[in-house]
Amino acid sequence: RKEVEQDPGPFNVPEGATVAFNCTYSNSASQSFFWYRQDCRKEPKLLMSVYSSGNEDGRFTAQLNRASQYISLLIRDSKLSDSATYLCVVKSARRDAGGTSYGKLTFGQGTILTVHP
């Protein structure tokens, strides 16, 4: 089983639609959760962190269910500029050879969203 699994899509939605992406993770010790956005042939960029109580940033709402090991991202009133790949990312603690903890990021394969006029 992959550590982080996402529905790869693609999701094709009209402008103004609401779309939801889901993600599951297998490591119950995972501590932090994020959604990154990656435009075609570009680097990933942090979209938002995901908190246990759920959080909202404008048209974007993220939810975390630790019991079910499930993360979601809801996009309301989709814009053409929202077209991108959305990566679910989970951070867990690792220790390097010197004993220092660092945050290991595990990426899902990404969900492709295309918003059309």
Place this chain on the structure above:
Amino acid sequence: NAGVTQTPKFRILKIGQSMTLQCTQDMNHNYMYWYRQDPGMGLKLIYYSVGAGITDKGEVPNGYNVSRSTTEDFPLRLELAAPSQTSVYFCASSYLVEWSTDTQYFGPGTRLTVL
């Protein structure tokens, strides 16, 4: 600040050739990372460094080497290129005080094709 910069942007190698992918950050970040992203896949960690002179293996280190002689630079070396190393390579950096709160910033990537 330029952030994280990577060179070259694109490269085509023949099997068995070697090359170095360059990564530089000007944010005085202590941690630096190399990832690879294969088509339709998430990023996988190749190597990381917690500071100058200290490096450690990630998930997929085979076929690669790294060094960190300065805080700013973290080059990735491919000694004997193989077709399986065709990928997009991203360098990232973060300022880690406490592991759960740092944010990684990514460079623009290097697209490598091995033929």
